[in-house]
Amino acid sequence: MLTNDSAEITAVGIGSAGTKIVSLLSRQSLLVARFAYVSCDREDLSSAGMGEKILIESPVDQKLTPAMVRGLALASHSRIRETVEGSKVVFVVAGLGGATGSGLSPQVAAIARDAGAITVGVAVMPFEFENKLKFYAGTALKRLREASRGVIVIDNDTLMRSSPEDSTLTSLYDSANREAVNALGSLLSKSSETSISVGLNKLLGTVLQDGYSLLGVSSSGSIDKAEEALAGAVLSISKLAEAKEVNRAVVMLRGNASISGQEVGLAVKRLGSMMNNQMVDVEYGVNYSGTAQLQVSLLASGFTSTKYDEYDPLGRILAGRTIDGEMDFALPIGLELLQSCD
Numbered sequence: 001m002l003t004n005d006s007a008e009i010t011a012v013g014i015g016s017a018g019t020k021i022v023s024l025l026s027r028q029s030l031l032v033a034r035f036a037y038v039s040c041d042r043e044d045l046s047s048a049g050m051g052e053k054i055l056i057e058s059p060v061d062q063k064l065t066p067a068m069v070r071g072l073a074l075a076s077h078s079r080i081r082e083t084v085e086g087s088k089v090v091f092v093v094a095g096l097g098g099a100t101g102s103g104l105s106p107q108v109a110a111i112a113r114d115a116g117a118i119t120v121g122v123a124v125m126p127f128e129f130e131n132k133l134k135f136y137a138g139t140a141l142k143r144l145r146e147a148s149r150g151v152i153v154i155d156n157d158t159l160m161r162s163s164p165e166d167s168t169l170t171s172l173y174d175s176a177n178r179e180a181v182n183a184l185g186s187l188l189s190k191s192s193e194t195s196i197s198v199g200l201n202k203l204l205g206t207v208l209q210d211g212y213s214l215l216g217v218s219s220s221g222s223i224d225k226a227e228e229a230l231a232g233a234v235l236s237i238s239k240l241a242e243a244k245e246v247n248r249a250v251v252m253l254r255g256n257a258s259i260s261g262q263e264v265g266l267a268v269k270r271l272g273s274m275m276n277n278q279m280v281d282v283e284y285g286v287n288y289s290g291t292a293q294l295q296v297s298l299l300a301s302g303f304t305s306t307k308y309d310e311y312d313p314l315g316r317i318l319a320g321r322t323i324d325g326e327m328d329f330a331l332p333i334g335l336e337l338l339q340s341c342d
Contacts, residue, residue, distance in 0.1 A: 017095025066103030097133025106143035138311025150207035247302035
């Protein structure tokens with residue numbers, strides 16, 4: 001494996017959601033050394049944080065599909081390769097379902113992989129109500145998994161639970177992005193006087209498994225906050241896949257100094273029974289710089305199937321057959337074309 005001191009880690013944000021998440025991560029003190037952004041929207045890049053910014057330009061004003069974005073990005077492959085060159089680990093972060101995230105995240109992951117990096121895809125899946133995005137998201141997730149050593153899947157509906165019921169759509173997206181940043185930031189944090197980090201090797205040891213890694217989050221301020229918050233994170237994962245399939249997990253607890261060693265031990269001890277698999281290998285970390293509420297980020301791996309398999313009906317129909325690389329993003333008859341490049 002790698003040592004935290006010598007490993008150069010790069011995070012690449014793809015499209016609007018990926019750019020916003022990586023931009024927020026760039027403002028934290030993390031194990032990540034370099035940041036980069038790839039989008040076909042100038043506004044995404046103008047508001048991005050520090051790091052390389054690559055604009056995928058279209059010669060005409062048109063509605064883009066993932067296949068079109070992939071074609072437009074061919075001219076930028078060499079620049080993307082230069083951006084990730086020399087990295088030991090590359091995290092490719094994207095919201096799936098839109099044209100840019102769905103089209104480019106597997107492509108960028110493959111470029112980083114071919115450059116010699118351990119590539120980890122971070123896929124933020126659309127809200128349940130975003131039906132028109134599901135086909136692209138499901139297909140892109142499979143492609144991203146094929147191009148990466150491991151994939152971390154984040155469900156927007158899980159992240160939405162902290163938002164007020166009357167939140168606007170913009171607020172929902174912003175809240176989901178912030179929750180994703182909090183969870184990813186805690187997993188990629190450095191050890192300090194106020195935190196015990198998971199560490200890169202333990203994180204990769206969990207993520208680089210067959211199948212998918214799922215990220216669940218929850219919080220609690222009750223008396224039994226450790227058990228309640230962990231149960232909420234387990235429940236969010238069990239809605240996405242069979243919890244008992246888990247084989248490795250990372251539990252990150254974040255709160256103020258009231259998190260006791262007993263609470264940490266309880267969370268680690270109870271996880272196996274909560275997920276109906278006592279053999280699960282659990283790593284953990286603690287951050288004491290949070291609020292009075294105990295926040296739990298649970299990264300669990302080893303899932304061979306998820307609810308997102310249903311997002312790609314053609315994948316089930318054509319299981320076991322080889323399909324054309326362009327056909328993978330062709331919408332089934334009756335689904336409307338994506339309207340934006342998000």
